[in-house]
Amino acid sequence: MADHDIALMAHLLRRAGFGASRDEVEARVAQGYANVVEELLDVGEGPGIDEDLMYRAYPSYFDKAAIETGQTEWVYRMINNRHQLQEKMSLFWHTIFCSGDNKVDNARTTVIQIDKFREQGMGNFQDLIMMLSQDPAMLYYLDNIESHKTAVNENYGRELLELFSMGVGKDGEINYTEDDVKACARAFTGWNLAPTIPVFPYGRTPFEFRFDPADHDFEDKTFLGETGPWNGEDIVEIICKQPATARFIARKMYDFFVADEPPVPSWRQSHPRDPEAIKTLEKAYFDSRYDITSMLRALFTSDFFKSESVRYAKVKSPAEVVIGTLRMVGQHTSPEPGLFFVAMEPKYMGMDLLNPPTVEGWHTGAEWINSGTLIDRINFAAGLLGDTDLPGVKSIIGRLMDQSDAIRPEDFVDGCLDLTGPLTIAEETRKELVAHVQSGGELRHGSESERQDFSQRTGEMLQFIATTSEFQFG
Amino acid sequence: MVSTNKDPVLAVFSLSGGNDFLNTVIPYTDPLYRDYRPSLAIAEDQVIPLNDKLAFHPAMAALMKYWDEGKLAIILGVGYPNPSLSHFRSMDIWATCEPDELGLTGWLGSVIQEIDPKAENVLTGVNFGRGLPRSMAKDGVPVASVGDLSSYGLLTDIEETGQRDQALDLFGRMYSPVLGRGVVSDYIRRTGLEAMAGADILGTAPSKYSSTVEYGNSAIGGYLKDMVQVHNAGFGTRVLFTTAPYNIFDTHANQAVGHSNLLMDVATNIDNFMSDLREQKISDNVTLFFYSEFGRRAMDNGSGTDHGTGGVAFALGEHVKGGIYGEYPSLELGKLEDGGNLQHNVDFRSAYSTILERWMGMDAKSIVGGSYDQLDFL
Numbered sequence: 025m026a027d028h029d030i031a032l033m034a035h036l037l038r039r040a041g042f043g044a045s046r047d048e049v050e051a052r053v054a055q056g057y058a059n060v061v062e063e064l065l066d067v068g069e070g071p072g073i074d075e076d077l078m079y080r081a082y083p084s085y086f087d088k089a090a091i092e093t094g095q096t097e098w099v100y101r102m103i104n105n106r107h108q109l110q111e112k113m114s115l116f117w118h119t120i121f122c123s124g125d126n127k128v129d130n131a132r133t134t135v136i137q138i139d140k141f142r143e144q145g146m147g148n149f150q151d152l153i154m155m156l157s158q159d160p161a162m163l164y165y166l167d168n169i170e171s172h173k174t175a176v177n178e179n180y181g182r183e184l185l186e187l188f189s190m191g192v193g194k195d196g197e198i199n200y201t202e203d204d205v206k207a208c209a210r211a212f213t214g215w216n217l218a219p220t221i222p223v224f225p226y227g228r229t230p231f232e233f234r235f236d237p238a239d240h241d242f243e244d245k246t247f248l249g250e251t252g253p254w255n256g257e258d259i260v261e262i263i264c265k266q267p268a269t270a271r272f273i274a275r276k277m278y279d280f281f282v283a284d285e286p287p288v289p290s291w292r293q294s295h296p297r298d299p300e301a302i303k304t305l306e307k308a309y310f311d312s313r314y315d316i317t318s319m320l321r322a323l324f325t326s327d328f329f330k331s332e333s334v335r336y337a338k339v340k341s342p343a344e345v346v347i348g349t350l351r352m353v354g355q356h357t358s359p360e361p362g363l364f365f366v367a368m369e370p371k372y373m374g375m376d377l378l379n380p381p382t383v384e385g386w387h388t389g390a391e392w393i394n395s396g397t398l399i400d401r402i403n404f405a406a407g408l409l410g411d412t413d414l415p416g417v418k419s420i421i422g423r424l425m426d427q428s429d430a431i432r433p434e435d436f437v438d439g440c441l442d443l444t445g446p447l448t449i450a451e452e453t454r455k456e457l458v459a460h461v462q463s464g465g466e467l468r469h470g471s472e473s474e475r476q477d478f479s480q481r482t483g484e485m486l487q488f489i490a491t492t493s494e495f496q497f498g
Numbered sequence: 499m500v501s502t503n504k505d506p507v508l509a510v511f512s513l514s515g516g517n518d519f520l521n522t523v524i525p526y527t528d529p530l531y532r533d534y535r536p537s538l539a540i541a542e543d544q545v546i547p548l549n550d551k552l553a554f555h556p557a558m559a560a561l562m563k564y565w566d567e568g569k570l571a572i573i574l575g576v577g578y579p580n581p582s583l584s585h586f587r588s589m590d591i592w593a594t595c596e597p598d599e600l601g602l603t604g605w606l607g608s609v610i611q612e613i614d615p616k617a618e619n620v621l622t623g624v625n626f627g628r629g630l631p632r633s634m635a636k637d638g639v640p641v642a643s644v645g646d647l648s649s650y651g652l653l654t655d656i657e658e659t660g661q662r663d664q665a666l667d668l669f670g671r672m673y674s675p676v677l678g679r680g681v682v683s684d685y686i687r688r689t690g691l692e693a694m695a696g697a698d699i700l701g702t703a704p705s706k707y708s709s710t711v712e713y714g715n716s717a718i719g720g721y722l723k724d725m726v727q728v729h730n731a732g733f734g735t736r737v738l739f740t741t742a743p744y745n746i747f748d749t750h751a752n753q754a755v756g757h758s759n760l761l762m763d764v765a766t767n768i769d770n771f772m773s774d775l776r777e778q779k780i781s782d783n784v785t786l787f788f789y790s791e792f793g794r795r796a797m798d799n800g801s802g803t804d805h806g807t808g809g810v811a812f813a814l815g816e817h818v819k820g821g822i823y824g825e826y827p828s829l830e831l832g833k834l835e836d837g838g839n840l841q842h843n844v845d846f847r848s849a850y851s852t853i854l855e856r857w858m859g860m861d862a863k864s865i866v867g868g869s870y871d872q873l874d875f876l
Contacts, residue, residue: 224750224799339686381602394689395641398686399652406656492672
């Protein structure tokens, strides 16, 4: 198989999902890039994992009392959902439509929201925003339950425009005024929750949406230049028509799937790194009448995505570090002990799933890295890649042995880099790794003890690769 | 500013979850205390009197010696206006001194930056636990986060020492600056070297430490012991922070046993901490401040207590002027907030200001966001 096909497929699987073992990458290359993209986009019905198996092993997931249960189950799904893009999209929307357990404090309600992102995240954007505007966790988080006909609370109305659809501005212009925020907030008055059952002594029951017409402002409002007795669904319809909305989704998708971009608050002044790419995505948005799958198809089949210039152009998020490494080595691919501890790791690396620090979400890109998180990221990946009992690592060892009876140090290092990536590292770093292998003597694998030595040295080399600064990118 | 021969060191310990003030420092002669707490009131013959009105929960016995020495300050009714009863929100407020807006800069992050503006010593501030606590978070301020000092470091999975030394040596060479790889790569390399330098240095702490003090098995004991080891090793660490395991003080149920065990764990290990510092002869320049993000409801709920407001904070150290500071919130029904919560009378930023100005020798106003009356415990 051509090297570039493998590199391209590995890139697709890392971005449109959470990565894969080398064995899977090669199988997918045989399947063909365009076919793999279509398979990723075609999610059909059903959960994508064997739920019966999961619930049998982890019965507490069936009804999530604690947020940690929700986090652990989601990590299991991220590792194992065969519709990897569907799962990646639920994470994508979670990083944009942020509500957090630190305020909602109701794991069942929060996880229901993520389940909806999974089910609807690749459908129509207008339907998605309508779902969000009725999502109990979000309404509670952004105080829409405190928004009344006679005393409007602008929190949801504002964040809907600023952070969930249009953004503050584009191309030097602002997208909406304070009057638009007020009109938007008025339109969502009465979008509230059914009375909640007391936590003591009944436990945390999921919140439910309930529209209260008595509390809704039915008067005329002027929103983005259009006047009428707008209710929430009318606002959503107007928002979805705006070029600013297309731009917002396009830039978010580019940042999440293609290459790290500056954060949203600076989008009025900062230009996209690839304006043509953004235009392509915006066109797909309008041509398909707001269909997310169509935008994703345009993205993954584009030259700007396939280009070598955007390979390894994103700092891996903690979720990608953890789940990507687990999928590469083949751990927790079915229920086994230890999932909880692994599921808590993204939190220590700065990404507390289901609990973003604010409604603006996480600071991404280089900001994932600081002296504390870097040690965690390195130790986690090195710990797994150095474990020569894991299936993914064994497979790498086997492939290297198959290459030759006495593999040269340069080929050994290049082989390890290829099989964990394909990863390109600085020449100086590569030389250091080669020198290290040379100092360990010849790499033979004839006798049993030679094979053990070879395995151990491979595990060690994979650990070194996991510590490189290049390995922090995905 | 209190004088010590060496630079003042601040240790901060957050009792995460909302420590029950009423059952920690008990108004044992107030009949309302027993009225409100039919299930949880501590019997009068079991409490440890501090004076004729207030007493310690019996599980706090290990701290009595410091009270008798006059080195333990108890700050009553500490909180802030418009209190939040949400753990996260309240912890954030204590961490960032921002009660209304969302703050992302921790007060201790500002302290570390004040001490070491160019971040020349990556170990100026150390967290004992995992992740980066909001209290210490500030852009550009490196903080080492040590879960367990004995196993902290890079590539700790590589067990064989010779092999690990080789790996770390290689790491150092791999991370040396390489031009032209881009801003983010450069940043990662710099961060990697910083992290490795910090880990290298921290790794030497256990070998410099020898003590007769036994800390037991709890997480709190482990963190406090690690704090002593780091202080003992003389790395120039000036801010040490730790938290009790996440939310462990949130005693909504089974409080009689649960809270008693927690207080025992805390008191015993703080006693170990101070005794150890004294044994190593390094206690003179350390002040320990421990607090919780809020207190709990005056009335019990049958088995435990729910979130409340005004709580208790403590300062302990050789230069602390022991005693009672602030006033015990009134238990009268008319004086409770929302029918059950103790009113605070000391703003937590007063306690911080006292520590910053009188112990750390720095300007408090810019760090806590305003001028607050100082207390006299330092």
